[in-house]
Amino acid sequence: MTTPVELTVGGATRSTSSLRLVATLGIAGLCSGFLLSASYQVTKPIIDANKAEQLRQSVFEVVPGSSAVQRLVYRDGSLTPIGEMEKTALPVLFAAYDDAGAFRGYGIMHQGAGFADQIVLIYGFEPESRRIVGMRVLSSKETPGLGDKIYKSDAFVSNFEDLAAEPSIVVVKDGRDAVNEVDAITGATISSKSVVKIINESVAFWKDKLPAPGSEPPAPRPGEGGQP
Amino acid sequence: MSATTPERVYAELTKGIWRENPIFVQVLGMCPTLAVTNSVMNAIAMGVATFFVLVGSSLLVSLLRRLIPREVRISTYIIIIATFVTLADSALEALVPAVHKELGAFIALIVVNCLILGRQEAFASRNPPLLALADAIGMGLGFCIALLCLGGTREILGAGSFLGVSLFGPNFEPWVIMVLPPGGFLMLGAVLLLFAVLRQRKRRPKEVGA
Numbered sequence: 001m002t003t004p005v006e007l008t009v010g011g012a013t014r015s016t017s018s019l020r021l022v023a024t025l026g027i028a029g030l031c032s033g034f035l036l037s038a039s040y041q042v043t044k045p046i047i048d049a050n051k052a053e054q055l056r057q058s059v060f061e062v063v064p065g066s067s068a069v070q071r072l073v074y075r076d077g078s079l080t081p082i083g084e085m086e087k088t089a090l091p092v093l094f095a096a097y098d099d100a101g102a103f104r105g106y107g108i109m110h111q112g113a114g115f116a117d118q119i120v121l122i123y124g125f126e127p128e129s130r131r132i133v134g135m136r137v138l139s140s141k142e143t144p145g146l147g148d149k150i151y152k153s154d155a156f157v158s159n160f161e162d163l164a165a166e167p168s169i170v171v172v173k174d175g176r177d178a179v180n181e182v183d184a185i186t187g188a189t190i191s192s193k194s195v196v197k198i199i200n201e202s203v204a205f206w207k208d209k210l211p212a213p214g215s216e217p218p219a220p221r222p223g224e225g226g227q228p
Numbered sequence: 229m230s231a232t233t234p235e236r237v238y239a240e241l242t243k244g245i246w247r248e249n250p251i252f253v254q255v256l257g258m259c260p261t262l263a264v265t266n267s268v269m270n271a272i273a274m275g276v277a278t279f280f281v282l283v284g285s286s287l288l289v290s291l292l293r294r295l296i297p298r299e300v301r302i303s304t305y306i307i308i309i310a311t312f313v314t315l316a317d318s319a320l321e322a323l324v325p326a327v328h329k330e331l332g333a334f335i336a337l338i339v340v341n342c343l344i345l346g347r348q349e350a351f352a353s354r355n356p357p358l359l360a361l362a363d364a365i366g367m368g369l370g371f372c373i374a375l376l377c378l379g380g381t382r383e384i385l386g387a388g389s390f391l392g393v394s395l396f397g398p399n400f401e402p403w404v405i406m407v408l409p410p411g412g413f414l415m416l417g418a419v420l421l422l423f424a425v426l427r428q429r430k431r432r433p434k435e436v437g438a
Contacts, residue, residue, distance in 0.1 A: 024304060043321065
């Protein structure tokens with residue numbers, strides 16, 4: 001372990017042909033490439049299924065009483081069902097239904113700038129009363145101990161369990177006293193405001209795109225509902 | 229280097245755990261040490277991932293040590309290490325997505341953990357597979373134990389919990405600084421100080437006796 005490293009500069013002792021050097025690295029890279037693509041093939045479907053399952057669970061969490069979910073895409077002025085894994089560049093949201101197949105609300109994902117990096121969140125929207133009924137942060141890099149209270153603090157998250165979305169949601173610092181107010185986290189005002197701003201933007205975006213309350217797409221038939 | 233005797237294997241296995249502990253004594257691999265030890269779960273996941281990469285690449289480097297030309301040895305080690313890291317990365321993402329999300333980029337950064345490259349250069353490339361394996365297991369365990377020490381104390385002080393289980397009840401005011409980056413430096417400094425004192429204590433009686 002203590003023998004000094006001998007570097008053979010200029011081929012003083014024993015020089016290796018460049019062909020051998022290139023071959024060594026080439027073979028190592030090739031083997032590594034094969035191994036990695038094999039492991040990618042194995043893990044990719046599991047990772048995708050995990051993500052879809054997580055997303056489905058989060059829709060159930062933000063829309064109380066829901067037990068089935070259907071992914072919808074906004075195309076040519078109306079919402080049409082789309083497969084859970086299907087890729088699309090068009091705006092998508094989730095419709096949530098209860099056991100009896102009655103529509104309970106939308107689960108809408110949106111992202112925007114937080115205090116550190118992007119915050120991706122999903123919120124439950126009840127179109128008839130135009131209220132937010134729940135919110136979960138899906139990914140964020142907010143400061144541990146302060147900004148991460150946007151998902152760790154029950155007090156903050158419960159602000160979003162019954163919140164009027166119109167005219168717009170506002171952040172207050174001295175306690176909620178109106179239906180459209182959110183009480184900011186002490187020491188993490190920017191993170192709190194970011195969450196509210198993301199939801200406000202998303203509500204404004206979907207405002208004229210959602211169908212009239214009562215004419216939402218019907219629940220998927222049993223057996224295909226909520227399955228990818 | 230001497231032959232592979234059971235005593236030698238045992239010595240290589242145990243040296244990493246205490247006498248040459250990669251964090252407390254060699255002070256290697258500081259980036260993951262400081263960055264991900266803010267909770268016990270993160271420390272465990274990082275420790276296990278590093279252990280896997282270290283053991284896998286040490287064994288492979290030792291097996292291939294006569295085939296790898298000196299001039300490209302570092303590049304070859306990096307390819308081997310990076311392959312193991314990417315395997316660990318996708319395995320964690322598939323098996324424990326929550327932990328993977330929390331550790332984020334630090335899993336990929338195991339590639340440049342100098343502890344791993346250091347063991348390849350200093351040990352695995354000069355020793356037979358059995359010794360290299362013993363050395364890697366010892367060093368990997370030492371790294372895990374050190375991460376757990378730091379992660380445990382930081383979570384207890386900074387969040388009042390251990391593995392997410394609250395210890396002190398709702399009235400405990402957590403020392404938020406302990407889970408923030410400065411807390412990592414404070415804790416590491418305190419632990420290194422403790423180790424320096426322990427080593428001095430151990431040395432002194434011998435000097436007196438002589």
